[in-house]
Amino acid sequence: MFKTKNLLKMVVVSTMAALLLAGCGGDKDSKGSSKDVLAKIKEDKKIVFGVKYDTRLFGLKNPSTGKVEGFDIDLSKALAEEMFGKDVKPEYVEVTSKTRVGLLNNGKVDAVVATMTITDERKKEVDFTDVYFDAGQSLLVKKGSKIHSIADLKKGTKVLAVKGSTSTINIREKAPETTVLEFENYAEAFTALKAGKGDALTTDDSILYGMAEEDPSYELVGGTFTEEPYGIAVKKGNKDLVDALNKALKSLKDSGKYDEIKNKWIKK
Template sequence: MKKLFRLISIIISSLALVLVLSACGSKPLSAQNVVTRAKQTNTITWGVKADTKLFGLMDVKTGQIKGFEVDLAKAITKQILGPKGKAEFVQVTSSTRMPLLENGNIDAIMATMTITPEREKQVDFSRSYFDAGQSLLVKQGSPIKNVKDLNKNGATVLGVVGSNSVQNVAKFAPKAKVLQLSDYAQAMTALKSGQGEALTTDNGILAGMSVENPGYVLVGGNFTKEPYGIAINKHQTEFRKDLNSALTKVEQSGQYNRLLKKWFGNVKGMHYKEMLR
């Protein structure tokens, strides 16, 4: 009996050790194969904006986020997982989207995120799905007509923390002062209250803000090229390939152009026909 108990104890201890080693060796969410997990759950989790009209804005009546990027994410999800594939959405901001991706809380970012060499050191991008350009939003009648006017009298320009737009201002208007807010809603409130003479970000975002806030207009055209890409964690080669393939199929089917027209077709100053694919 003593030998039997000893044998049972050894077996139990061995099993416990195997379980511990397995747990230690398991990959964190961010390092797991996204495509494999997505097919198992039939779901892709996207990080999207919820404060950016036309791209991703929370509908307070339904509690759902609606916009161009949300619709495009749904279309891409179904291309990858099939017609029953589900797209889940997590609200992100310019400052939270990267940490959420790195921690594995989301599978991909589609949140007005410009493809830049600096960001490509941290994440991988799909090819561009929206070719934006940085512009300025000012109160109608403002003396500021273009980015060079920001240099005059040390004008204050408003931006959002974590956005590439703020860095661009330093290049094109080095004498301008910059005030960074946590999101676009706060930045718009700051512009209305006179805390800055202009708000800067990509033209698509500013177009939505202009529609939502009569009396505020885009000026000066685009002074940069800001291609938006879908950001994913490094080493997700299969996922990146699937995203690019799905985007191509959405474009070829005409669905991309229909979504572009749906969200930007009636926006003044947005020449959406030039962006058709």
């Protein structure tokens, strides 16, 4: 009987200890797990944005300064200041179309501001803010190309795109006879186009304008053939952070600050 009572006590004590440890561990858990991301941002006094490093006009690392620059960068800085004043500093982590959801969901970044189109499929994985930029998919070709629109993408033509983007899905649906070659990022895709490995490069017009600005021997053709509304993505279930971002975005638009940032980078 004595042994039974002692054994029972040991089980109770062990269970309580395990529960206490679990509670302590939860406090140290990654962002978006046991603690709300917004609360963790305020506690850490920093917000980590996932941004592109290879997308001229939106997020491009300047080789001379080592800093990433563009519309998405300036907008995220303005959003951080609107939400937190000077108390929280923005930090940046490079993402690509392929890696951004994974880095968001494993807590490496708090929010993704990276030319990310809002789609029903992506809404299953992440939560989005309101639309912060309206783009549309188009084609970039060498000036003088025989390709003038998506109707010219027939069997034997090659179109370059980026892995993990909606562009690859759309082009296969709208030009099923063309061959689609996928690359890790936009820099690689544009280099391949200039090397003659494809007849056209497809992605959002906003991104293609940056490439045409970089090399004026290329141009956009055929207008847009999809709608690509960009949203800021956060880890699923973090409604407080989504609400805070939406409130800040509206405030920037109402004050004219949003247009100031947009006009600085997007001249079309």
